Amino acid sequence: MGKTNDSRSPGARPDPVRSFNRWKKKHSHKQSQKKQLRKQLKKPEWQVEREVISRLMQNYEKINVNEITRFSDFPLSKKTLKGLQEAQYRLVTEIQKQTIGLALQGKDVLGAAKTGSGKTLAFLVPVLEALYRLQWTSTDGLGVLIISPTRELAYQTFEVLRKVGKNHEFSAGLIIGGKDLKHEAERINNINILVCTPGRLLQHMDETICFHATNLQMLVLDEADRILDMGFADTMNAIIENLPKKRQTLLFSATQTKSVKDLARLSLKNPEYVWVHEKAKYSTPATLEQNYIVCELQQKISVLYSFLRSHLKKKSIVFFSSCKEVQYLYRVFCRLRPGISVLALHGRQQQMRRMEVYNEFVRKRAAVLFATDIAARGLDFPAVNWVLQFDCPEDANTYIHRAGRTARYKEDGEALLILLPSEEKGMVQQLLQKKVPVKAIKINPEKLIDVQKKLESFLAQDQDLKERAQRCFVSYIRSVYLMKDKEIFDVSKLPIPEYALSLGLAVAPRVRFLQKMQKQPTRELVVSQDNKVSEPRAPSLTNDEVEEFRAYFNEKMSILQKGGKRAEGTEDGLANGISDEEEEKEDEEEIEEKLGKGKESQPQFVPSTDESWKNKETAIHFLDRADDEEEDDDGLDADFLKVKRHNVFGLDLKENKALQKKEASKSSVKKKVTKVAEAKKVMKRNFKVNKKITFTDEGELVQQWPQMQKSVLKDTEEEDDTGGINLDKAKERLQEEDKFDKEAYRKKIKAKHREKRLKEREARREASKRQAKAKDEEEAFLDWSDDDDDDGFDPSTLPDPDKYRSSEDSDSEDLENKISDTKKKQGMRKRNNNEVEDTGPTSHNRKKAKWETLEPLDTGLSLAEDEELVLHLLKSQS
Numbered sequence: 093m094g095k096t097n098d099s100r101s102p103g104a105r106p107d108p109v110r111s112f113n114r115w116k117k118k119h120s121h122k123q124s125q126k127k128q129l130r131k132q133l134k135k136p137e138w139q140v141e142r143e144v145i146s147r148l149m150q151n152y153e154k155i156n157v158n159e160i161t162r163f164s165d166f167p168l169s170k171k172t173l174k175g176l177q178e179a180q181y182r183l184v185t186e187i188q189k190q191t192i193g194l195a196l197q198g199k200d201v202l203g204a205a206k207t208g209s210g211k212t213l214a215f216l217v218p219v220l221e222a223l224y225r226l227q228w229t230s231t232d233g234l235g236v237l238i239i240s241p242t243r244e245l246a247y248q249t250f251e252v253l254r255k256v257g258k259n260h261e262f263s264a265g266l267i268i269g270g271k272d273l274k275h276e277a278e279r280i281n282n283i284n285i286l287v288c289t290p291g292r293l294l295q296h297m298d299e300t301i302c303f304h305a306t307n308l309q310m311l312v313l314d315e316a317d318r319i320l321d322m323g324f325a326d327t328m329n330a331i332i333e334n335l336p337k338k339r340q341t342l343l344f345s346a347t348q349t350k351s352v353k354d355l356a357r358l359s360l361k362n363p364e365y366v367w368v369h370e371k372a373k374y375s376t377p378a379t380l381e382q383n384y385i386v387c388e389l390q391q392k393i394s395v396l397y398s399f400l401r402s403h404l405k406k407k408s409i410v411f412f413s414s415c416k417e418v419q420y421l422y423r424v425f426c427r428l429r430p431g432i433s434v435l436a437l438h439g440r441q442q443q444m445r446r447m448e449v450y451n452e453f454v455r456k457r458a459a460v461l462f463a464t465d466i467a468a469r470g471l472d473f474p475a476v477n478w479v480l481q482f483d484c485p486e487d488a489n490t491y492i493h494r495a496g497r498t499a500r501y502k503e504d505g506e507a508l509l510i511l512l513p514s515e516e517k518g519m520v521q522q523l524l525q526k527k528v529p530v531k532a533i534k535i536n537p538e539k540l541i542d543v544q545k546k547l548e549s550f551l552a553q554d555q556d557l558k559e560r561a562q563r564c565f566v567s568y569i570r571s572v573y574l575m576k577d578k579e580i581f582d583v584s585k586l587p588i589p590e591y592a593l594s595l596g597l598a599v600a601p602r603v604r605f606l607q608k609m610q611k612q613p614t615r616e617l618v619v620s621q622d623n624k625v626s627e628p629r630a631p632s633l634t635n636d637e638v639e640e641f642r643a644y645f646n647e648k649m650s651i652l653q654k655g656g657k658r659a660e661g662t663e664d665g666l667a668n669g670i671s672d673e674e675e676e677k678e679d680e681e682e683i684e685e686k687l688g689k690g691k692e693s694q695p696q697f698v699p700s701t702d703e704s705w706k707n708k709e710t711a712i713h714f715l716d717r718a719d720d721e722e723e724d725d726d727g728l729d730a731d732f733l734k735v736k737r738h739n740v741f742g743l744d745l746k747e748n749k750a751l752q753k754k755e756a757s758k759s760s761v762k763k764k765v766t767k768v769a770e771a772k773k774v775m776k777r778n779f780k781v782n783k784k785i786t787f788t789d790e791g792e793l794v795q796q797w798p799q800m801q802k803s804v805l806k807d808t809e810e811e812d813d814t815g816g817i818n819l820d821k822a823k824e825r826l827q828e829e830d831k832f833d834k835e836a837y838r839k840k841i842k843a844k845h846r847e848k849r850l851k852e853r854e855a856r857r858e859a860s861k862r863q864a865k866a867k868d869e870e871e872a873f874l875d876w877s878d879d880d881d882d883d884g885f886d887p888s889t890l891p892d893p894d895k896y897r898s899s900e901d902s903d904s905e906d907l908e909n910k911i912s913d914t915k916k917k918q919g920m921r922k923r924n925n926n927e928v929e930d931t932g933p934t935s936h937n938r939k940k941a942k943w944e945t946l947e948p949l950d951t952g953l954s955l956a957e958d959e960e961l962v963l964h965l966l967k968s969q970s
């Protein structure tokens with residue numbers, strides 16, 4: 093026993109626990125060393141990304157269009173692919189297949205494909221990849237510019253960009269008109285991808301100090317042919333000037349521009365033309381069924397109403413040529429209650445309203461949208477069944493874009509074009525040339541519902557609607573008049589009175605430009621005849637002519653004032669074809685053109701030596717233009733008119749005189765002369781105001797005009813008046829002056845009243861005198877005591893004391909006192925009686941009371957004689 097086991101003895105096995113712990117320690121140390129090493133070796137994320145990018149870029153060259161069916165077949169970033177997948181985009185469309193590869197390779201691309209074929213993604217994918225390739229961050233500023241012709245299209249593109257690019261870190265911004273410029277200006281510098289309309293972009297380029305595009309990598313023009321056409325020419329040229337020359341440019345449209353001149357402006361480098369459907373049989377989607385009907389202008393509204401009544405469960409877009417047509421017909425159709433919800437979209441609406449309408453129409457399953465051409469291009473409303481072209485489009489391209497709002501991306505759709513008999517031949521020909529398969533169909537007359545009477549009754553009740561109808565009328569005629577293709581659009585063939593009736597108007601409004609067009613030769617004749625007469629014509633102007641003359645100035649001034657504010661919103665007008673802002677712009681151009689014509693024609697008519705003829709000629713030109721201006725007025729709101737008219741009277745005559753004196757070339761801009769300016773002028777010339785001074789009877793001088801200041805503050809004011817006007821003092825002085833005037837007025841009134849009172853009293857006295865005289869003495873004798881009023885007492889009614897007591901003055905005095913005492917006593921008693929008898933004493937009672945209170949008079953006669961006397965007196969009284 094007592095045997096111990098020594099574990100440390102040599103040869104004994106080591107303790108496994110201890111050795112494990114030692115191993116564990118070593119191992120963990122090695123692991124941490126390895127970890128540290130790995131950490132040191134690990135590349136930064138950007139570096140890894142760069143490697144991925146370079147691998148992707150190597151694959152760009154290997155892209156084989158024929159092998160691509162899906163987006164994932166392209167060498168795209170994971171972030172873009174994820175975004176596409178999440179938005180349910182997997183298979184590529186033809187235009188995407190053919191252009192994305194080229195764009196990834198950095199080439200300039202001109203892409204054209206039918207409407208609804210997916211061109212938006214064809215440029216958005218390369219946009220995202222371009223910035224990804226460059227590892228763009230928010231601090232790098234603006235990298236890509238996407239320009240759209242309309243606000244709605246820009247908004248739609250921006251939404252798709254947000255959806256597809258949501259996994260990228262770039263910032264994207266939407267810059268369109270109708271929002272606060274300042275608000276946009278604060279954010280614009282942090283935007284990497286900017287979706288915008290041309291007008292608004294240029295405004296920022298001009299007005300936002302820190303906005304620049306020096307780092308721009310890519311420029312995209314959606315609906316490129318539209319953006320590069322004449323309408324946007326100036327704006328786009330200015331924008332391009334601000335962009336770096338070294339950049340990639342992508343142009344997309346369903347109707348692509350082939351103009352070398354247009355493309356030269358963009359300085360494209362060996363661009364790749366991709367016309368996906370160039371060899372296709374038709375230039376419109378195969379799933380789109382297209383028909384046209386021919387009907388008279390006056391039938392069109394009834395046709396539209398009948399169409400809507402038979403398509404209540406469908407979603408339709410109806411295109412009109414001008415905003416005013418949309419505005420009027422929208423209201424009328426809302427009142428007609430066709431049984432389907434009616435919406436309106438046009439360039440005159442507020443931006444918020446436009447967005448609301450856009451979103452509402454996207455959401456609705458069945459509805460009809462009345463629109464101008466702002467909705468013709470690019471908009472991707474889902475599930476539109478019908479596109480109706482109420483007014484003939486400007487050209488075949490506009491037709492294609494309008495019709496393309498239906499039958500998008502493999503969906504079906506139908507398009508119906510309404511043509512006037514005069515438009516049929518030319519338009520159908522154009523469409524066939526453009527490979528648009530349209531078939532003529534006929535209206536079923538049994539299904540046609542005539543709404544003219546209803547419209548007439550609406551207008552009879554509603555003045556505002558009537559005015560809208562008039563504007564609609566003029567606007568439509570003008571749109572036809574301004575169309576370029578005169579083979580299709582012939583304004584002289586329009587049934588004008590019938591058209592007015594169809595709008596509900598009993599009388600066709602005067603369309604002055606048409607009248608002028610018809611009268612042109614006559615006017616010239618008149619002028620040349622007048623030319624032989626030496627009498628100036630101006631004095632023979634009628635009042636109406638003078639009014640028109642004034643209206644011309646007014647309109648001209650308003651146009652000149654508007655001049656500087658046209659940048660914003662230009663895109664909408666341009667997108668409208670012939671509508672809104674474009675209408676106005678064209679009006680302005682027309683006016684300017686006529687001004688120019690006027691200048692040129694003046695020497696022809698005006699003998700240079702005869703000044704009066706210059707005046708006459710000026711008047712003639714103005715009247716010409718006033719004709720046109722009324723046409724413009726049709727397009728303006730009643731408030732503005734009021735404002736304009738208000739301006740007229742301050743300007744016209746001065747303008748007239750100035751124009752008569754100066755040459756026509758200098759007449760375009762006149763500075764408005766204000767009353768203040770005129771007053772200053774007078775002050776400068778040191779003119780003195782005439783005074784009117786009169787003399788009083790006392791020979792005092794009284795200044796009657798200008799009125800003299802009377803208040804005490806006068807002197808101090810004069811002392812203080814060292815320079816300028818002290819407003820506070822002037823106010824104080826006026827208040828004092830006011831008090832002074834009021835006091836004087838009060839005194840005057842008081843004196844007047846006093847005088848009146850005195851006159852009245854005098855009149856009363858006179859009347860009572862006359863009354864008294866008229867009564868005989870007896871009566872006067874009996875009545876004297878009845879007189880309450882001391883003033884009314886007439887001493888002449890008393891018996892002449894001289895007759896009885898001529899020498900007894902003291903006695904007579906006593907008698908008088910007696911009488912007065914008696915009178916006083918009587919008066920007192922009478923007052924007492926009055927207090928007792930509410931009803932008041934009758935004259936009989938009063939007399940009785942008087943007799944009762946009289947002291948017995950000693951006549952010196954016997955009682956019998958006294959009685960005799962009394963009886964006699966009583967008899968004579970009765």
Ligand SMILES: Nc1ncnc2c1ncn2[C@@H]1O[C@H](COP(=O)(O)OP(=O)(O)OP(=O)(O)O)[C@@H](O)[C@H]1O
Nearest residue numbers: 183184185207208209210211212213346470472501
């Ligand atoms: N690869 C795709 N897969 C599925 N749907 C697609 C694809 N590409 C586009 N689309 C859908 O097709 C519709 C039309 O696309 P998009 O608006 O880009 O046409 P577009 O060619 O630009 O038309 P437009 O000429 O009228 O402007 C959209 O609804 C879009 O979501």
